[in-house]
Amino acid sequence: xxxxxxxxxxxxxxxxxxxxxxxxxxxxxxxxxxxxxxxxxxxxxxxxxxxxxxxxxxxxxxxxxxxxxxxxxxxxxxxxxxxxxxxxxxxxxxxxxxxxxxxxxxxxxxxxxxxxxxxxxxxx
Amino acid sequence: xxxxxxxxxxxxxxxxxxxxxxxxxxxxxxxxxxxxxxxxxxxxxxxxxxxxxxxxxxxxxxxxxxxxxxxxxxxxxxxxxxxxxxxxxxxxxxxxxxxxxxxxxxxxxxxxxxxxxxxxxxxxxxxxxxxxxxxxxxxxxxxxxxxxxxxxxxxxxxxxxxxxxxxxxxxxxxxxxxxxxxxxxxxxxxxxxxxxxxxxxxxxxxxxxxxxxxxxxxxxxxxxxxxxxxxxxxxxxxxxxxxxxxxxxxxxxxxxxxxxxxxxxxxxxxxxxxxxxxxxxxxxxxxxxxxxxxxxxxxxxxxxxxxxxxxxxxxxxxxxxxxxxxxxxxxxxxxxxxxxxxxxxx
Numbered sequence: 001x002x003x004x005x006x007x008x009x010x011x012x013x014x015x016x017x018x019x020x021x022x023x024x025x026x027x028x029x030x031x032x033x034x035x036x037x038x039x040x041x042x043x044x045x046x047x048x049x050x051x052x053x054x055x056x057x058x059x060x061x062x063x064x065x066x067x068x069x070x071x072x073x074x075x076x077x078x079x080x081x082x083x084x085x086x087x088x089x090x091x092x093x094x095x096x097x098x099x100x101x102x103x104x105x106x107x108x109x110x111x112x113x114x115x116x117x118x119x120x121x122x123x124x
Numbered sequence: 125x126x127x128x129x130x131x132x133x134x135x136x137x138x139x140x141x142x143x144x145x146x147x148x149x150x151x152x153x154x155x156x157x158x159x160x161x162x163x164x165x166x167x168x169x170x171x172x173x174x175x176x177x178x179x180x181x182x183x184x185x186x187x188x189x190x191x192x193x194x195x196x197x198x199x200x201x202x203x204x205x206x207x208x209x210x211x212x213x214x215x216x217x218x219x220x221x222x223x224x225x226x227x228x229x230x231x232x233x234x235x236x237x238x239x240x241x242x243x244x245x246x247x248x249x250x251x252x253x254x255x256x257x258x259x260x261x262x263x264x265x266x267x268x269x270x271x272x273x274x275x276x277x278x279x280x281x282x283x284x285x286x287x288x289x290x291x292x293x294x295x296x297x298x299x300x301x302x303x304x305x306x307x308x309x310x311x312x313x314x315x316x317x318x319x320x321x322x323x324x325x326x327x328x329x330x331x332x333x334x335x336x337x338x339x340x341x342x343x344x345x346x347x348x349x350x351x352x353x354x355x356x357x358x359x360x361x362x363x364x365x366x367x368x369x370x371x372x373x374x375x376x377x378x379x380x381x382x383x384x385x386x387x388x389x390x391x392x393x394x395x396x397x398x399x400x401x402x403x404x405x406x407x408x409x410x411x412x413x414x415x416x417x418x419x420x421x422x423x424x425x426x427x428x429x430x431x432x433x434x435x436x437x438x439x440x441x442x443x444x445x446x447x448x449x450x451x452x453x454x455x456x457x458x459x460x461x462x463x464x465x466x467x468x469x470x
Contacts, residue, residue, distance in 0.1 A: 002301065008313075009312070010311050111281065114281055117303055117304065121180065124180075124308075
């Protein structure tokens with residue numbers, strides 16, 4: 001699971017208010033290279049919840065992201081930032097671990113890189 | 125663990141103007157739908173849906189196990205699209221393998237076209253969800269075509285892993301990813317997706333109302349929803365339910381393929397209407413998919429097919445034995461292949 005996906009996932013247990021983001025407990029993280037595409041990244045920047053990305057990256061062992069994303073005008077020219085963003089968003093894979101609901105503590109397992117978000121009967 | 129799929133209760137969708145109930149509320153008999161299918165909106169009326177009395181988690185596990193077991197076999201013989209091909213009606217030409225694969229791709233293209241996704245509209249589609257994604261054929265195709273980000277969900281861990289691996293091998297990992305999740309409880313915030321895609325997964329949903337509500341919830345304002353699914357025929361004026369022999373046929377198919385409930389295309393239209401969707405369109409593509417099951421059976425009966433089936437296990441074998449029932453269902457007009465599309469208001 002990459003952080004681009006983690007940035008979309010919520011806990012959908014009935015009654016939970018604080019659904020997003022899910023805290024990451026990483027057991028195995030691997031890095032897979034992905035082609036650098038600045039246009040795609042600039043487009044994604046507007047859609048990403050930045051704090052969730054930073055915290056998620058930290059949980060996976062990557063601490064290079066700034067606490068705040070630079071302004072869109074500065075991003076155009078800031079290739080060093082884009083490369084860090086690219087790496088965090090697309091190249092870090094959580095292979096084994098859990099996504100934890102901040103409100104209930106419920107752990108959604110990540111197995112072979114695939115999160116399992118299926119709820120139990122009593123959670124629906 | 126097998127899901128028990130004896131449909132023993134009639135459970136209904138609430139009539140228009142009311143909030144739609146899920147199967148968890150006590151089943152009640154309702155007056156039937158008298159909607160006739162047209163290419164625009166169906167006439168209104170309350171609807172009846174036949175549902176299987178089964179525990180949801182047993183059904184989910186059954187579906188997951190079914191696809192865990194059969195996906196590899198399917199992919200080996202048919203490739204990465206786990207849906208019907210779209211054929212010209214009356215085409216009697218016996219197609220090659222690649223002809224069928226082209227037909228499967230044509231199904232995606234025809235569905236997008238039917239939904240009104242023109243070249244101009246394509247540019248607006250940045251995020252797609254593939255609900256019941258299989259091994260990701262549609263997701264990868266659409267992500268490549270639109271340059272959009274695509275997230276797929278399936279109940280089968282085997283499928284999700286395979287889908288991710290295929291994406292990686294096609295250098296699409298940045299654009300597509302696959303998760304194990306329940307279409308009835310999608311793990312996404314509201315309004316995230318410009319295109320909500322459900323290609324032949326609706327059949328597996330025990331609660332059509334909930335299924336449709338989730339599709340609508342995760343659609344972005346202005347976003348499109350495309351549902352392509354197996355349905356039963358629309359009920360005629362005054363008809364309470366399908367004929368017993370028709371129901372019996374569907375029951376036999378249900379058990380093997382883990383299809384807990386059948387409804388008609390009109391039922392879907394009614395649901396979408398009740399949720400105030402716009403530009404609701406539907407069509408019967410049964411004639412356009414007619415060559416598909418005979419072709420699947422032919423491939424199953426090849427030496428390679430038989431050996432692979434035997435290797436795959438009981439679920440696959442039972443699935444293969446059930447395929448003639450699908451043909452019977454289509455021939456007798458009980459089973460319909462329907463497409464329903466709409467747009468979420470801005």
